Amino acid sequence: MTPSGAIAFAAIVIGGATWSADIRALTVLLALCITFGIVETGWRVRKAFAWPAAIVGPLALFMAIVWVGIVARSPAEIAAGLAGSRTSALAYVAVVCMRLFLIALLLRLVTLRFSHLTPLQFIRALWAPLLLKKLLVLTLSWIDTILHAVDRSRTALVTAGVVAPRLALKNVANGWILVQTVWLSVITIAIGRARDKWPAENTLARLDEVLSVPPLSLRWRDGAWMAAAIVTLAAAFAAAALRAAIA
Numbered sequence: 256m257t258p259s260g261a262i263a264f265a266a267i268v269i270g271g272a273t274w275s276a277d278i279r280a281l282t283v284l285l286a287l288c289i290t291f292g293i294v295e296t297g298w299r300v301r302k303a304f305a306w307p308a309a310i311v312g313p314l315a316l317f318m319a320i321v322w323v324g325i326v327a328r329s330p331a332e333i334a335a336g337l338a339g340s341r342t343s344a345l346a347y348v349a350v351v352c353m354r355l356f357l358i359a360l361l362l363r364l365v366t367l368r369f370s371h372l373t374p375l376q377f378i379r380a381l382w383a384p385l386l387l388k389k390l391l392v393l394t395l396s397w398i399d400t401i402l403h404a405v406d407r408s409r410t411a412l413v414t415a416g417v418v419a420p421r422l423a424l425k426n427v428a429n430g431w432i433l434v435q436t437v438w439l440s441v442i443t444i445a446i447g448r449a450r451d452k453w454p455a456e457n458t459l460a461r462l463d464e465v466l467s468v469p470p471l472s473l474r475w476r477d478g479a480w481m482a483a484a485i486v487t488l489a490a491a492f493a494a495a496a497l498r499a500a501i502a
Contacts, residue, residue, distance in 0.1 A: 272357050280494070288364060307363060311356040
């Protein structure tokens with residue numbers, strides 16, 4: 256499978272998950288994603304569930320407390336002025352969390368599938384305009400910059416006694432100062448790179464040379480997975496429309 260095919264497959268599934276509000280359709284899409292992970296990554300698919308679970312787990316608990324325990328109605332029922340029930344609120348929470356879990360799982364599976372490639376190799380293989388590839392490379396380069404700014408800002412504030420190195424009430428009171436410090440550090444580093452570092456190293460011209468290569472051609476596996484995603488979405492939406500018509 257090629258990076259372009261994987262991104263196209265992910266875009267189709269994520270688009271369908273975004274538009275679908277039916278738990279059954281989302282379950283079918285989740286099954287498709289798991290099948291994709293098993294076929295493309297093998298037993299490594301087990302590693303893909305930890306990250307989505309860590310993201311969705313706290314959100315699901317919080318939404319269940321708010322919507323099911325406190326509000327006891329779904330947003331649609333509130334907008335329609337209906338009395339509502341906790342069952343509909345639970346269904347709303349399940350749809351939102353299932354959608355987020357599916358998207359996070361799919362992104363993680365694509366990352367695992369191409370873990371043998373560096374980010375630069377992955378971007379070089381894409382069917383995309385040169386300008387977009389350069390923007391992707393430059394954007395990814397900011398990740399390390401932001402992490403460095405966070406570490407430097409936290410170290411400075413801990414040394415000055417503004418925040419504590421561990422959990423403390425002081426961190427709650429002065430957390431906004433840390434956010435401001437990180438933001439200023441990122442801006443300062445960004446200006447320095449754009450004004451001095453990149454022109455001195457001729458970064459943009461070197462990126463033109465590195466990224467100006469023919470992308471990988473789509474293969475039959477790419478078409479098979481994209482067709483499977485389209486057929487699955489069509490079947491899920493048709494079934495949901497049929498159930499709505501019968502109801």
